[in-house]
Amino acid sequence: MKKQLLCTSAIALGVAAAPASAQDWNLDWGGFFQQHIAYADVGGTGVGASDFDGIQMLTNAEIIFTPNITLDNGMTFGINVQMEALNGGGGTDGIDESYMSISSDTFGRIDAGYENSAGYKMMVGAPQVGSMAINSPSASAFIPFDGAYDGGGGGNFRQAGLSSYTEVAGNNDVARISYYTPSFSGFTAGISYAPSGAGNAQNIFPVDRNVGLVDIFDLGVNYSQSFGTTDIxxxxxxxxxxxxxAGSDPETWGVGFQVGFSGFTFGASYAENSNPGNFDEEGYSVGVAYDAAGPWTFGLEAYLGEIEDGSAVTHDDYEFYKLAANRDLGPGVSWTTYLLYGETTDGPTGSSIDGTAIGTAINLSF
Known part of the structure; x- marks a missing residue:
């Protein structure tokens, strides 16, 4: 299948010793713009007096600045600043992620700034065809979630009840430093540390270690290799x-895989979040994609999640399914059509929202 890459101390390396006078900065930038339109049919006891039936629209877009320079010693220095293309996106001022990178083929890579963890970035799951993700909260743009599906009021963004791409207690794009090893025969490892779980792409200082989520550690490993015509x-x-x-520390863990051969890619993932207060989450993705001869790719995908409080009182459920087709129209231009079905249920009250949406999107990547 067509693949897309999702997208410590440097002083000790002596990287500043080589002059940079012979090099010029590459003032690179790019981004993406996805425009969705769908017809939704939504029902369930959780809808109440609201009416979500009819045509809905969603825009997902960012401008990404990635200037960089490679010195004579082979070290590359660069930044990644991701600006949301809509008001209210990313952080307070619309910046999603902002971090510096230092890398080389032999050293690996350091990321320092406001970014997701190494564990999050190295995970893999069911193959996603097209631009509408169900291994995330994105589908709620057309089929809203039941208001009680929130982990006892604590929310579950970046947690396994909604996605296998998890973070500890759902922290997101906080000040963090990560190191990734070079690839050794397809094997890569990463480690991250964040002083605090507060501050989405904004400075929070100094960190008070008597308040909130602090001292966050993440580990990730990834193995990617081809054996003849099979990709793993x-x-x-x-x-x-x-x-x-809290009486205990929050944790998250997950595993995932993809196997591709003869145009097919099969994949799955499983993740858990253990949170103090016993609001624990788990979920898994499973799916298959087929890269047909010519410009078309087809896919079938599911994500199922749940939230438990350790008793029979709360058992909230999430399930979404997607059938999709994606056609390449030209360099950086594609067209997606999809059929969605989703349902979220609040266990204690029995309240639920379910719906079906038929949608299409034009995706630009530059």
């Missing part, structure tokens, strides 16, 4: 942090 990718991650005032 395996991934695993684990992370933990210290939540002040």
């Amino acid at each position: 990718t395996l991934a695993a991650r684990w992370g933990t942090g210290d939540l002040q005032g």
Whole structure:
């Protein structure tokens, strides 16, 4: 299948010793723009007096700045700043991620700044065809989630109840430093540390280690290799942090794989979040994609998640399914059509919202 890459101390390396006078900065930039339109039919007891039936629209777009320079010693220095193309996106001022990278073929890579963890970035799951993700909260743009599906009021963004791409207690794009090893015969490892779980692409200082989620560690491993006509990718991650005032520490872990041959790609993932207060989450993705001869790719995918409080009182469920086709129209231009079905249920009340959406999108990547 057509593949897309999702997208410590440097002083000790002596990287500043070589002059940079012979090089010029590559003032690179790019981004993406996805425009969706869908017809939705939504029902269930959780809808109440609302009416979500009819045509809905979703825009997902970013401008990404990636200037970089490679010195005579082979070290590359660069930044990645991702600006949301809509008001209210990313952080307070619309910046999603902002970090510096230092890398070389022999050293590996350091990322320092506001970014997701190594565990998050190295995970893999069911193949996604087209631009509408169900291994994430994105589908709620057309089929809203039941208001009670929230982990007891704590939310579950970046947690396994909604996605196998998890973070410890759902922290996201906080100040973090990560190191990734070079690839050794397809094997790569990464480790991350974040002083605090607060601050989405914004400075929070100094960190008070008596408040909130602090000292977050994440580990990730990824193995990707080809054997003849078969491509294999395996991934695993684990992370933990210290939540002040809680009786236990939050944790997350997950595993995933993809196997591709003869135009087919099969994949799956499983993840868990253990949170103090016993609101634990788990979920898994499973799916298959087929890269047909010519410009078309087809896919069938599912994500199922749940939230438990350790008793019979709360058992919230999430299930979404997607059938999709994607056609390449030209360099950086594709067209996606999809059929979605989704349902979220609140266990204690029995409240639920379910719906079906038929959608299409034009995707631009530049």
